[in-house]
């Protein structure tokens with residue numbers, strides 16, 4: 324028996340013991356789970372308004388299936404990704420650990436290889452460049468132990484190419500369709516075999532396991548939707564509860580139009596039109612899964628979560644003016660500002676979640692304990708410290724959101740210049756957000772209740788609040804054993820935010 328199998332068996336025994344001791348709710352009543360995690364989908368990239376008013380972007384994009392989900396579910400207006408780039412958020416969902424703690428603070432690609440861009444005066448710390456690995460306890464692993472058939476479809480980007488963690492089946496999934504260590508497809512087109520070879524692209528981006536669709540006139544996420552529906556059908560045929568982790572490769576680069584939808588966006592900047600077709604393709608994939616749940620009569624016993632792994636791309640590769648695509652939020656993917664981390668989140672759980680909207684401040688890390696709880700499973704008692712909170716009392720309407728500090732920590736430079744795109748740590752507490760820039764040890768303070776666009780930096784006029792929030796941020800960073808950026812010349816760690824005198 325392999326070490327992993329042994330561990331699974333031990334886990335099952337532990338679960339059995341737990342069931343005797345705590346008599347959890349009947350397993351027959353726990354829901355199927357669909358986590359639909361879109362790549363790089365911005366807060367404004369859907370036709371469902373999540374801000375104070377309906378915007379031009381809400382009017383531009385066509386996401387009827389997100390709207391459909393929201394009519395029957397709870398739409399969160401202040402949901403956040405755990406990080407402003409891909410891997411740290413994806414790893415946080417699977418591990419339940421905030422990126423500072425897991426040390427998966429940036430996106431991964433190849434084994435032992437640092438993807439951080441150079442930043443004047445700073446070096447990144449020795450972070451976990453290989454991402455999640457089989458020895459890490461993961462959400463799908465725990466759900467599998469609890470009787471769920473666990474299906475991954477689409478982009479994985481959990482562990483680096485050349486490591487075991489690049490394969491979702493090494494991280495607790497029973498099935499993997501198209502997931503591996505790279506975080507973008509060479510091409511979205513079946514006619515190009517989902518490869519960038521025609522453009523002499525690096526084969527590392529070739530989407531694996533999709534040979535069935537090669538040469539066909541099909542967009543990648545259309546093919547993934549068909550595969551997801553097939554695997555859901557097989558699980559239902561076998562009488563199994565399932566966890567479907569459907570992570571479309573859309574709407575990440577390369578921005579490539581889906582010709583089926585181009586006519587919907589006549590008159591738009593061609594690049595933006597192409598992007599809008601990717602959004603619509605993603606939405607249609609969601610719709611295909613929702614339709615199948617209804618067709619099979621299991622929609623009422625399935626929990627569906629729709630969200631994104633980071634804010635919308637705006638610094639490059641888009642049409643129009645850079646850094647404006649997430650307005651009224653400032654900046655976008657890679658940034659410390661709200662455009663980098665505020666994301667759509669809709670949760671439909673028939674019979675449990677009352678439809679409506681919630682302004683609770685929640686973060687991707689919460690999905691780990693929340694989905695275990697929804698599945699009727701105990702939180703792991705393995706001594707590993709995790710960071711999210713179980714949102715099921717909030718979802719059941721049994722509790723209101725309690726105020727807590729949300730922390731982001733990215734001691735890396737994303738590589739494209741733009742507002743807030745630098746190595747940083749940040750905290751949100753109530754309406755207030757403090758950003759700590761590692762390079763110059765400077766602070767920015769924003770009142771998000773009155774300044775959603777982070778236009779008015781109050782750090783100079785309210786130093787007392789800066790010191791209070793710097794203390795909270797410093798405590799959280801030490802508690803999670805965060806690795807700060809290093810001085811390039813000195814090699815010394817950048818000081819904790821509460822060790823910096825303010826005002827200077």
Ligand code: CA
Nearest residue numbers: 362363409632
């Ligand atoms: Ca992403």
